[in-house]
Amino acid sequence: MIDEEWRYFAPGGALMPGGPSTWYILDWDQRRIIAVTMDEEQESEDVAIKYLHRHIDTLGPDVYGIHLSQDGELVSVSTSPEDDETRCVYYPPLQTIEDRLSGPIKTVLRSDLIELDRLSPNVDLVSYTLCANPTNTKVIFKYYFLIQFLHKLWHEVNLWIRLPPHPNIVPFDRLVLDELHGHIVGFTSLYISGGTISENKSRMFKLKWLEQLICVIDDLNFRYGIAHQDVAARNLLVSPKTDAIMLFDFNYSCRIGGIGYD
Ligand SMILES: Nc1ncnc2c1ncn2[C@@H]1O[C@H](COP(=O)(O)OP(=O)(O)O)[C@@H](O)[C@H]1O
Numbered sequence: 001m002i003d004e005e006w007r008y009f010a011p012g013g014a015l016m017p018g019g020p021s022t023w024y025i026l027d028w029d030q031r032r033i034i035a036v037t038m039d040e041e042q043e044s045e046d047v048a049i050k051y052l053h054r055h056i057d058t059l060g061p062d063v064y065g066i067h068l069s070q071d072g073e074l075v076s077v078s079t080s081p082e083d084d085e086t087r088c089v090y091y092p093p094l095q096t097i098e099d100r101l102s103g104p105i106k107t108v109l110r111s112d113l114i115e116l117d118r119l120s121p122n123v124d125l126v127s128y129t130l131c132a133n134p135t136n137t138k139v140i141f142k143y144y145f146l147i148q149f150l151h152k153l154w155h156e157v158n159l160w161i162r163l164p165p166h167p168n169i170v171p172f173d174r175l176v177l178d179e180l181h182g183h184i185v186g187f188t189s190l191y192i193s194g195g196t197i198s199e200n201k202s203r204m205f206k207l208k209w210l211e212q213l214i215c216v217i218d219d220l221n222f223r224y225g226i227a228h229q230d231v232a233a234r235n236l237l238v239s240p241k242t243d244a245i246m247l248f249d250f251n252y253s254c255r256i257g258g259i260g261y262d
Pocket residue numbers: 119120121122123140142170189190191192193196199234235237248249250251
């Protein structure tokens with residue numbers, strides 16, 4: 001479940017001087033956009049978000065818009081598809097990656113994933129079972145829901161999938177394909193239990209983890225020519241199996257000197 005503080009985001013709005021105002025509010029938890037209309041002018045989305053939060057869990061799946069009174073009471077709801085502001089995301093065909101990689105690519109269908117928890121706006125904890133390997137595998141499913149962030153996923157997939165196995169990098173797992181066309185909707189990485197360094201502050205930080213961290217950064221920089229660019233406690237895990245620090249989240253990573261290098 002996503003913390004209330006991070007649950008909502010307004011990709012846009014339609015505001016008239018003096019009102020009415022409509023804010024399109026994305027609920028990261030339900031992955032849908034609700035158009036919140038109020039008769040007054042609302043310069044920022046804050047009031048719409050505050051009042052939407054009161055009602056969101058009572059709105060049916062067919063509701064695309066709500067009209068609220070000045071004090072946040074529900075005046076009416078709209079189920080008209082014309083009010084649906086949710087945008088389709090373009091998912092690239094598998095071939096786009098397949099053609100450029102040597103060796104087979106492991107994939108899993110999105111419909112084979114069982115959702116266990118939402119960890120952040122674009123990240124779910126899921127599990128899957130494959131015929132060839134009937135044990136249940138817990139993995140992290142990362143994907144994008146908003147078209148304007150899709151390039152980040154694409155970049156992250158292409159970089160991470162090419163990294164050689166490393167004891168201090170969370171292993172890339174599979175590309176996730178949509179069940180209809182086989183297009184790439186996201187990817188999975190192996191789930192490492194125990195929380196990130198920032199989530200689990202009661203854990204004593206070991207000197208050897210610092211050494212491992214320096215080592216993995218050196219390997220990325222000097223052996224693979226990659227700058228991670230987001231090394232932070234929130235992007236570090238500790239493997240309970242190997243007691244080793246594990247780096248992940250390659251959203252901001254790039255080739256040193258290449259596009260995106262700061
Ligand atoms: N492989 C993993 N194992 C365990 N938890 C993970 C893993 N990958 C991500 N997480 C959890 O999900 C959160 C968001 O993942 P991350 O890749 O950092 O996304 P973002 O790009 O949104 O920061 C992390 O802070 C962590 O709590």
